[in-house]
Amino acid sequence: xxxxxxxxxxxxxxxxxxxxxxxxxxxxxxxxxxxxxxxxxxxxxxxxxxxxxxxxxxxxxxxxxxxxxxxxxxxxxxxxxxxxxxxxxxxxxxxxxxxxxxxxxxx
Amino acid sequence: xxxxxxxxxxxxxxxxxxxxxxxxxxxxxxxxxxxxxxxxxxxxxxxxxxxxxxxxxxxxxxxxxxxxxxxxxxxxxxxxxxxxxxxxxxxxxxxxxxxxxxxxxxxxxxxxxxxxxxxxxxxxxxxxxxxxxxxxxxxxxxxxxxxxxxxxxxxxxxxxxxxxxxxxxxxxxxxxxxxxxxxxxxxxxxxxxxxxxxxxxxxxxxxxxxxxxxxxxxx
Numbered sequence: 001x002x003x004x005x006x007x008x009x010x011x012x013x014x015x016x017x018x019x020x021x022x023x024x025x026x027x028x029x030x031x032x033x034x035x036x037x038x039x040x041x042x043x044x045x046x047x048x049x050x051x052x053x054x055x056x057x058x059x060x061x062x063x064x065x066x067x068x069x070x071x072x073x074x075x076x077x078x079x080x081x082x083x084x085x086x087x088x089x090x091x092x093x094x095x096x097x098x099x100x101x102x103x104x105x106x107x
Numbered sequence: 108x109x110x111x112x113x114x115x116x117x118x119x120x121x122x123x124x125x126x127x128x129x130x131x132x133x134x135x136x137x138x139x140x141x142x143x144x145x146x147x148x149x150x151x152x153x154x155x156x157x158x159x160x161x162x163x164x165x166x167x168x169x170x171x172x173x174x175x176x177x178x179x180x181x182x183x184x185x186x187x188x189x190x191x192x193x194x195x196x197x198x199x200x201x202x203x204x205x206x207x208x209x210x211x212x213x214x215x216x217x218x219x220x221x222x223x224x225x226x227x228x229x230x231x232x233x234x235x236x237x238x239x240x241x242x243x244x245x246x247x248x249x250x251x252x253x254x255x256x257x258x259x260x261x262x263x264x265x266x267x268x269x270x271x272x273x274x275x276x277x278x279x280x281x282x283x284x285x286x287x288x289x290x291x292x293x294x295x296x297x298x299x300x301x302x303x304x305x306x307x308x309x310x311x312x313x314x315x316x317x318x319x320x321x322x323x324x325x326x
Contacts, residue, residue, distance in 0.1 A: 058202045059257035087195040100251040
């Protein structure tokens with residue numbers, strides 16, 4: 001099966017950056033959900049998800065990000081989505097999750 | 108004006124009948140002033156090409172095939188003339204309908220994509236239980252911290268229309284996107300003008316030709 005997305009994890013002290021690329025849809029959602037849950041569990045402070053190289057997201061991907069956001073907050077951690085652009089940013093915006101996931105307006 | 112009546116069959120369809128009929132009419136109404144014009148049957152071929160099949164796609168899908176089918180839909184939609192942001196919007200909407208069919212509609216579905224007039228239409232059919240509590244009609248997205256419930260709202264928000272047929276044997280969701288206007292085909296417009304201005308009356312017309320410009324082109 002061809003994978004249309006990739007990821008990279010950079011850990012630095014008590015925070016980490018999960019960089020995603022490609023197309024994040026239902027097929028990718030479950031794996032990314034597990035991946036984010038694990039990073040949140042093992043990171044003391046802040047998990048950032050860099051979406052700059054992501055070209056497609058759907059409601060499944062949004063659900064995965066929101067779930068990670070809720071998990072992080074419930075355990076006293078920060079979860080921040082950064083660098084969403086183009087149509088990905090539009091989809092996050094119209095569904096009303098951009099402000100919650102990317103509190104920094106320059107995200 | 109009789110000429111308009113002659114030209115209409117071209118605009119209404121792509122069958123060979125009207126083109127042939129007009130061509131024979133041209134022969135009967137042959138005048139020196141018209142010999143320089145291309146034969147009307149050729150005009151018809153230029154002005155109204157064969158029915159456009161771009162954008163047509165019909166496939167069954169399960170969860171494993173959704174991403175690939177979305178790519179196929181994107182390619183077909185691009186071929187049909189959808190570009191830029193509307194193309195991206197359409198791709199997300201189609202994705203949401205396929206996801207719904209797989210998750211709530213029995214694990215599989217069927218996708219039918221077609222061009223209908225000025226619209227690109229996509230039907231996604233599943234055989235699930237449908238919406239037991241009626242079709243949802245949310246006016247906006249769910250609260251930001253809700254895990255789900257965004258799919259149908261997104262599909263509706265990102266397309267020009269969305270219709271849901273909710274039945275006991277399954278659900279059909281139909282979305283459409285208005286295609287951008289094609290640049291005018293100058294040759295086709297000129298050819299149409301030539302027809303409407305000069306085409307002779309047909310033998311067997313329901314109404315006898317009236318006086319006026321009709322007379323000028325009859326032998």
